[in-house]
Amino acid sequence: MKMYETIFIVQPDLGEEEIKSLTAKVQEVITSMKGDFKRLEDWGARKLAYPINKFTRGRYYFLRFDGDAPLIAELERRLRLDDKVLRYQSVKLEKETAAPVAAAPKAVVEEPAEESAEPQAESE
Numbered sequence: 001m002k003m004y005e006t007i008f009i010v011q012p013d014l015g016e017e018e019i020k021s022l023t024a025k026v027q028e029v030i031t032s033m034k035g036d037f038k039r040l041e042d043w044g045a046r047k048l049a050y051p052i053n054k055f056t057r058g059r060y061y062f063l064r065f066d067g068d069a070p071l072i073a074e075l076e077r078r079l080r081l082d083d084k085v086l087r088y089q090s091v092k093l094e095k096e097t098a099a100p101v102a103a104a105p106k107a108v109v110e111e112p113a114e115e116s117a118e119p120q121a122e123s124e
Contacts, residue, residue, distance in 0.1 A: 001036060001066040003095075008079055008088035009058035012045045019059075022084060026063060029075050035067030052086045 010022065023040055030037045043060035052058065065071075072090055079088045 001068060003066055003093040004064075004072060004090055005093060006063040006065075006075065006079075006088060006090040008061050008063070009048070009052075009086045010061065010084050011055060011086065012057040012059050014059070014084060018084065022082065023061070025078065025082075026075065029078055030065050030067065030071065033067060033071040033074055035065050035071045038064040038066065040064075048086075055086060058086050 010019070014022075027037055027040070029035075039062075041062040043062055045057050045059045048056055048058050076088065076090060079085045
């Protein structure tokens, strides 16, 4: 199974019952397609960069789960068909790519700091 993250934006004026219904549908899709649901976070209402369907604000949700390609296809199909969802985006996560990128800038930052430390010690 591969790791995925999906962020979807819903209409900001939805009631609690509608939001619970939508999030329950999302979780149901993941469990019915034999996915492993990790977490669902409500990031709250935020101003959109540009109006979408005459909405200037949207409520953001972050979804983290493990699954396969058919699961992503079904989840995105259901999000696309729901009028309450303004936008969505799914991203596949890879473990190997995160570590080397994070290690490279540290080495570059440490070298100039060491060089600048040596001349100060000599001048004292």
